Amino acid sequence: MKATxxxxxxxxxxxxxxxxxxxxxxxxxKKSYFLELASNLVAHDGIERKIFYPACEEAMGMDDLLGEALVEHGVVEFSLYQASQALGKDDFEYKCKVLKELVEHHVEEEEKEFFPKVEKALGKDKLESLGEDLDEAFQEERENDWQEPLFENLRQVLAGVLKTVPEEETQPKAKVSGKSRRTA
Ligand SMILES: [Fe+2]
Ligand SMILES: [Fe+2]
Structure with missing residues (x-):
């Protein structure tokens, strides 16, 4: 399947x-759906940020759309953190609503503006092989706890990092999972 x-x-x-x-x-x-959502969002964030976006940058350069997408991932993660902390409390509903609106905005830009450019830049074969890598990494990431990678990503966002990936996780082909993921 094509990456997009x-x-x-x-x-x-x-x-x-x-x-x-x-x-x-x-x-x-509600809790069970939210935990499933959080795991999906963190895994999706991980494979886009570590595998998909770098492949896009290689093909298209660091353009404004990609920069915007990376910043939005940090905002979505912060909102996910807020909603997860409110799970089971009165403020969960509106915190989850903000998260939903942020995700919808990001997804709309990705699908309507970014993906069409990426499809042109990468071409069919690269999109297919990238799709396989993404699928494999997603399955692997979904087996791990989502909180530790979320906290680590937020630490990086607060440190002003836009796209740094821990070195051991970039070898040999941008592996998403790492030792730290299993310690939470
Ligand atoms: Fe994204
Ligand atoms: Fe996405």
């Missing part, structure tokens, strides 16, 4: 989970 199609599919799953969270009044169900 795979990422769109993941956006669809995230949107489905937001709807499920909104729809249920059962606290246990």
């Amino acid at each position: 199609e795979l990422l769109k599919q993941q956006h669809g799953e995230v949107s489905r989970l937001f709807k499920a969270i909104e729809k249920t009044d059962d606290p246990a169900e």
Whole structure:
């Protein structure tokens, strides 16, 4: 599957989970949908930031759309952190709503503006092989705890880092998982 199609599919799953969270009044169900959402969002963030965006930068250079996307990932992560801290409390609903709106904005820009440019720049073969790498890395990331990578990413955002990837995780082909991911 093409990288952009795979990422769109993941956006669809995230949107489905937001709807499920909104729809249920059962606290246990709400929590379970939110934890599934958080795991999906952190894994999606990881594969885009570590594999997909660097491939885009290699093909297209560091343009404004890519810079904007990277900044938005940091904002989404902060909002995800806020919502996760409010889980089970009164302020969860509006914190989750802000998260949903931020994600929707980011996804819309990605799908309408960024992906069409990327598809032209990368070409069919590269999109297919990148799609395989992304899929594999996503499955691996989903097996790990999502909180530790989220906290680590937020530490980097607060330190002013836009796109740094820990060195051991870039070898040999931008592996997403790392030792630290299993310690949370
Ligand atoms: Fe993104
Ligand atoms: Fe995305």
